Amino acid sequence: MSGRPPSDLLAASAPIVMPTREIAELTEKRHDNVKRDTKAMLIELGLDPLKFEGIYLDSLNRQQTEYLLDRELTDTLLTGYSAVLRRKVIARWHQLEKDAAPPSLPNFADPAAAARAWADEVEAKRTAEGKVHQLKHQVADQAPAVAGFNLIADASGSMCFRDAAANLKMRQCDLMDYLVSKKWIYERIGSEGYKAYGDRLQALDLRYNSFPYESKTTGEPKTRRQVRITNKGLTKLAAMITQDAVTKRMAAAPGQHQQHLPLPGDDPPG
Incomplete structure (x- = not known):
């Protein structure tokens, strides 16, 4: 019986960092503004932003x-933001740290502990295969209902990307x-915001909403178009x-458990 744990359990975990893109999303700020704040903070701390x-x-x-940014630098950046926004980012950090926590290793020198670990591995594989089988049938069972709801969904209602997400x-x-x-939306160079593909507009999955605003530079009234997802589009997205x-x-699924814990009686790996 091998006394070694699987090599994937011994792999060193990469340091946990949070990209400024995610900070911008959580704090509902523009990414370029968050990058600007971050660069200024790093320079003030005597650190090289590069x-x-x-x-x-x-x-x-x-x-x-x-x-x-690591946890300490993220906390430092957030001191200039509101308490509500800080709390959202800190909650995300707790989740990142929880997900990155290494699994506890069984005592492979103890035959009983190794046997339990092997049994848990076999059970995990069976559970994963069962869930895939269950999901496959669940999608098949729900297909008629999704199709029916798609026919009666009210395309007049719509929501922004944030609410749809x-x-x-x-x-x-x-x-x-x-x-x-x-290929529902795309970005056009030189244009502000996303554009909708024509076939998605024709299918009533997406629509444009127009709203007025005042130019910050000239003060002139202008109109901006925003892509929104209709109720019909949201139903279709959920199914997709x-x-x-x-x-x-x-x-x-076939490759999820290719590296198993050693079975009792197996020869040690070379």
């Missing part, structure tokens, strides 16, 4: 910069990325996201 820079791809596959139980940035990947999640889990 050492905290990260690169990500936006919805148009362009490289953009952000800052990656809340209804779908996902982050706004993840919803935006999903809509871009599914559920189906994609099931497909992804089914594809990942």
Whole structure:
């Protein structure tokens, strides 16, 4: 019987950081403003902002910069924000730290503990396979209801991306990325905000709302168009996201437990 734990349980965890993009989303601020505040803070602390820079791809596959902050620097940045916004970011940090906590290792020198760990691994695999099977049938069972509701959904009502993300139980940035990947919306260089694809407008999944505003530079009245998701579109998105999640889990299921705990009697790995 092997005395070694699986190598994946021994892998060193990467340091936990929070990107300024997520801070901007949680505090409902523009990302460029959060980056500006972060850079000023780092310089004031005598730190090189370049050492905290990260690169990500936006919805148009362009490289953009952000800052990656640890817990202490995030707390320092938030001292200039309101208590409500600070609380939202701190709650997110608690979740990040909880998710990153390493699993406790069984005592592999103890045959009884190793046997229990192996049994737990087998049970976890069976549970995961059962959930995938259950989700597959759940989607099939719900398909007629979703299709029927899609026919009677009121396309006259609509909501902004933030409210739609809340209804779908996902982050706004993840919803935006999903809509871009599914060719519902896109960004046009030189234009402000997202644009809707014509077929989504024709299908009544998306609509434009126009609202007036006053130019900060000239004071002239102007009109801005905002893409909104209709009730019909939200219903369709919910079905799409559920189906994609099931497909992804089914594809990942065969390889989820490829590295098992050693069975009693197995030869030690070379």
